[in-house]
Amino acid sequence: MKKLALVGGLALSLIAVNLFAAERPLRLGIEAAYPPFAFKTADGQIDGFDHEIGSALCAEMKVECQWVEQEFDGLIPSLKVKKVDAILSSMTITAERRNSVDFTNKYYYSPARLVMKAGSEVDADFSNLKGKRIGVQRSTTTDRFASEVLAAQGVEVVRYSSQNEIYLDLISGRLDGTLADAIPVNEGFLKTDNGKGFAFVGPSFTDPKYFGEGAGIAVRKGDSELLAKLNAAIKAVRDNGEYQKIQAKYFDFDIYGD
Structure with a gap:
C-alpha cells in the first residue's frame, strides 16, 4: 500500500509539473522602439507588427506571451542568461549570430x-x-x-x-x-x-x-523543442491567414518575401 501511495504521489507530482510547464508564460524579448515593428502606444503599451505576430504565435501554441522590453544590443545577453526564452524583435538571421543563438525560419525579409x-x-x-x-x-x-x-x-x-x-x-x-x-x-x-x-x-x-537571410526568432542554443514549436506556429499562422491579416494592418505589400 505504501508503494502504491508513493507511485500515486509521484504521478500527481509529475502531472503538477507538466501543468506548471504548460502554463508558464513564454517570455519574449523585444525592443519597442522600432516602428512599425515595435513601438509604444500613448498609454505605454507595446504594439506593432512584431508584437502582433508574437501574440498570434503564442495563441497558436496555446501559451501566454510575456513581453520583456529592452534595448536591442542587450537582447542576446538576456537570452543567454535566461531572462527571456526567445527574442522576437526583427533580428536578422546571420552566420555570426548563429554562433550565439539558434534561429527559427524567417518570418519576414527586408533589405x-x-x-x-x-x-x-x-x-x-x-x-x-x-x-x-x-x-x-x-x-x-x-x-x-x-x-x-x-x-x-x-x-x-x-x-x-x-x-x-x-x-x-x-x-x-x-x-x-x-x-x-x-x-x-x-x-x-x-x-x-x-x-x-x-x-x-x-x-x-x-x-x-x-x-543575412531575413528576420527570425532567436532561441537559446540547443533549445530544439521551442524552436520546433515556433517554426510550426509560423507555418500555421501563414497557412490559416492570420499572418496576412496582421501584415495588411502595417504594409501594402508582401513583407515575407520569396
Whole structure:
C-alpha cells in the first residue's frame, strides 16, 4: 500500500509539473522602439507588427506571451542568461549570430538602404561619402557593414541605441544619413512628416554575409523543442491567414518575401 501511495504521489507530482510547464508564460524579448515593428502606444503599451505576430504565435501554441522590453544590443545577453526564452524583435538571421543563438525560419525579409537628403548621390564604391556622418543602430547588421565597408571609405560611423535617436539627429542635421533596414525606415520615417526631404539613395543591400537571410526568432542554443514549436506556429499562422491579416494592418505589400 505504501508503494502504491508513493507511485500515486509521484504521478500527481509529475502531472503538477507538466501543468506548471504548460502554463508558464513564454517570455519574449523585444525592443519597442522600432516602428512599425515595435513601438509604444500613448498609454505605454507595446504594439506593432512584431508584437502582433508574437501574440498570434503564442495563441497558436496555446501559451501566454510575456513581453520583456529592452534595448536591442542587450537582447542576446538576456537570452543567454535566461531572462527571456526567445527574442522576437526583427533580428536578422546571420552566420555570426548563429554562433550565439539558434534561429527559427524567417518570418519576414527586408533589405537595407541608405537614407540621406533627397537628391543625394552615392558612388558605387561609396567614395563620395568620405567625411559624411552615417548613423547606425548598435549591434545590428547595418552596424557591421558600415564598420567594415563604409568606414574604409572614410565615412564616420555614428552608433546609437535606437533608430528613433538616429532620426532625431538626422532631422537636426547632426547626421548626413542613416543605413537601416528598408521597410522600417520607410514606414517609420520616410512616410511620416519627419521624413520629408529625405529619400533612399544608392542600392539595396542584400549581401547575406552582412544582411543575412531575413528576420527570425532567436532561441537559446540547443533549445530544439521551442524552436520546433515556433517554426510550426509560423507555418500555421501563414497557412490559416492570420499572418496576412496582421501584415495588411502595417504594409501594402508582401513583407515575407520569396
